[in-house]
Amino acid sequence: MSQSSPFRPALEHALDHALAHLDNLSRHSVAANATLESLRARLGKPLGEEGVAADRVIDELVADTAGGIVGSAGGRFFGWVIGGALPAALGADWLTSAWDQNAASYACAPAEAVVEEVCGAWLKDLLRLPHDASFALTSGCQMAHLTALAAARHALLERRGWQVESDGLFGAPKIRVLSSDQFHGSVTQALRLLGMGTSAIQPLPSNEAGQLEAVTLEAALRESPDTPTVVLLQAGDLNIGAFDAYLQLIPLAHRYGAWVHIDGAFGLWVNASARYRHLLEGVEQADSWATDGHKWLNVPYDSGFAFVAHPDAHRNAMSHHASYVSYNEQVREQKDWTPVWSRRGRGFAAYAALRELGRNGVASLIERNCDAARALAYGISALPGVVVVREPQINQGLVRFLDPRPGATEQDHDARTDAVTQSVLQTGEALFSNTTWRGKRYMRISVCNWQTNDDDVARAIAAVASVVR
Numbered sequence: 001m002s003q004s005s006p007f008r009p010a011l012e013h014a015l016d017h018a019l020a021h022l023d024n025l026s027r028h029s030v031a032a033n034a035t036l037e038s039l040r041a042r043l044g045k046p047l048g049e050e051g052v053a054a055d056r057v058i059d060e061l062v063a064d065t066a067g068g069i070v071g072s073a074g075g076r077f078f079g080w081v082i083g084g085a086l087p088a089a090l091g092a093d094w095l096t097s098a099w100d101q102n103a104a105s106y107a108c109a110p111a112e113a114v115v116e117e118v119c120g121a122w123l124k125d126l127l128r129l130p131h132d133a134s135f136a137l138t139s140g141c142q143m144a145h146l147t148a149l150a151a152a153r154h155a156l157l158e159r160r161g162w163q164v165e166s167d168g169l170f171g172a173p174k175i176r177v178l179s180s181d182q183f184h185g186s187v188t189q190a191l192r193l194l195g196m197g198t199s200a201i202q203p204l205p206s207n208e209a210g211q212l213e214a215v216t217l218e219a220a221l222r223e224s225p226d227t228p229t230v231v232l233l234q235a236g237d238l239n240i241g242a243f244d245a246y247l248q249l250i251p252l253a254h255r256y257g258a259w260v261h262i263d264g265a266f267g268l269w270v271n272a273s274a275r276y277r278h279l280l281e282g283v284e285q286a287d288s289w290a291t292d293g294h295k296w297l298n299v300p301y302d303s304g305f306a307f308v309a310h311p312d313a314h315r316n317a318m319s320h321h322a323s324y325v326s327y328n329e330q331v332r333e334q335k336d337w338t339p340v341w342s343r344r345g346r347g348f349a350a351y352a353a354l355r356e357l358g359r360n361g362v363a364s365l366i367e368r369n370c371d372a373a374r375a376l377a378y379g380i381s382a383l384p385g386v387v388v389v390r391e392p393q394i395n396q397g398l399v400r401f402l403d404p405r406p407g408a409t410e411q412d413h414d415a416r417t418d419a420v421t422q423s424v425l426q427t428g429e430a431l432f433s434n435t436t437w438r439g440k441r442y443m444r445i446s447v448c449n450w451q452t453n454d455d456d457v458a459r460a461i462a463a464v465a466s467v468v469r
């Protein structure tokens with residue numbers, strides 16, 4: 001290796017800083033504690049006339065972001081649904097930047113094209129999806145929704161004699177999306193971008209378990225049987241990790257000619273675990289699925305996957321040709337399946353994560369995180385004035401903190417719940433986020449990091465105890 005490489009100083013400094021960060025996560029605050037003003041003051045330097053040496057750029061970046069980096073890479077981060085990064089995935093992610101491949105097509109990134117083929121096959125196998133489904137590696141679940149729903153839009157309108165890719169949506173039959181009221185906002189965003197409009201979603205009431213019931217869905221389908229319809233089902237909703245009843249709902253939706261799309265941002269991963277896969281029974285009958293690598297697979301950010309049971313619809317919705325691109329029919333051209341052209345070679349990091357874990361490793365990661373979520377729920381519920389409203393079925397649970405004053409109202413409990421969540425964050429010992437679920441405020445327990453261990457769980461419970469008491 002050349003000692004005089006112009007890359008060496010910056011990369012060596014980056015490695016040292018990265019290890020200092022990752023190896024010290026257990027000693028540092030999980031929450032960011034720099035103020036907005038100080039971050040702006042430190043980072044908002046005037047852009048100089050002259051450049052700065054690369055290693056100094058890296059050193060100053062680290063100094064200027066100090067206190068502004070949330071400890072989501074570590075085991076005491078339980079906010080939203082945010083996974084960490086496995087060592088091999090992180091290493092492969094660095095190489096992805098070093099190689100700087102344009103993953104649009106085989107011609108400019110041959111190894112990445114093949115890695116994506118392999119990832120697609122491994123993932124369909126691991127997630128127990130049809131082996132002939134097409135797939136796309138996207139920036140996250142939202143763009144996986146967009147990809148899959150573009151295929152749905154193509155198929156539903158083509159059946160009605162409308163070519164949406166050439167003719168657009170003006171004058172086309174309006175597509176509706178039937179879903180339980182527990183859908184995630186990323187679907188709404190995808191519908192906006194696809195021109196289907198946010199009003200396309202018709203939220204239907206979910207039952208106590210957070211599921212859409214067959215009678216509810218059938219009534220909505222029957223009301224307008226000729227309307228092109230997507231039925232959106234949840235595989236792990238964001239608040240309680242609820243799973244819809246696929247065995248019942250998917251055949252029902254298909255009887256009415258609907259396209260069934262699954263939001264499995266994190267929940268689809270439980271198909272990798274023999275302990276939990278009963279929750280997904282029948283999910284393979286859907287028409288499309290969206291999930292994330294950057295959540296439960298612990299790939300660094302920028303990793304989502306779309307799968308489509310109807311490859312022609314998928315390809316028709318996405319492919320585009322240009323005169324200056326050479327085409328190779330023997331390979332899978334990624335840009336025929338993804339909503340963007342030039343993009344990062346995101347297959348390498350996903351490939352590395354899957355190899356580092358193997359099948360057993362993925363199953364064990366899922367099961368350890370679910371165990372940790374339950375241990376957190378039990379530990380926190382043993383504290384005075386705490387109600388665990390949803391014991392984690394998988395890795396998500398909801399906790400409410402009651403205001404101890406006599407005559408306290410639901411609003412007082414809401415305020416106490418928010419205050420406790422905020423105070424736990426200020427201890428720096430653990431980070432939980434909060435949510436409104438069925439009109440009340442809750443602290444969410446969400447465990448999604450490969451590093452979370454018993455010590456992290458104990459420290460988090462102790463942090464909540466110190467605040468509650």
Ligand SMILES: Cc1ncc(COP(=O)(O)O)c(C=O)c1O
Pocket residue numbers: 080081139140141142143184186236237238263264265266292304
């Ligand atoms: C259930 C669900 N669906 C979709 C998403 C969106 O995923 P992404 O942020 O990767 O686009 C999330 C993110 O938290 C989610 O929890």
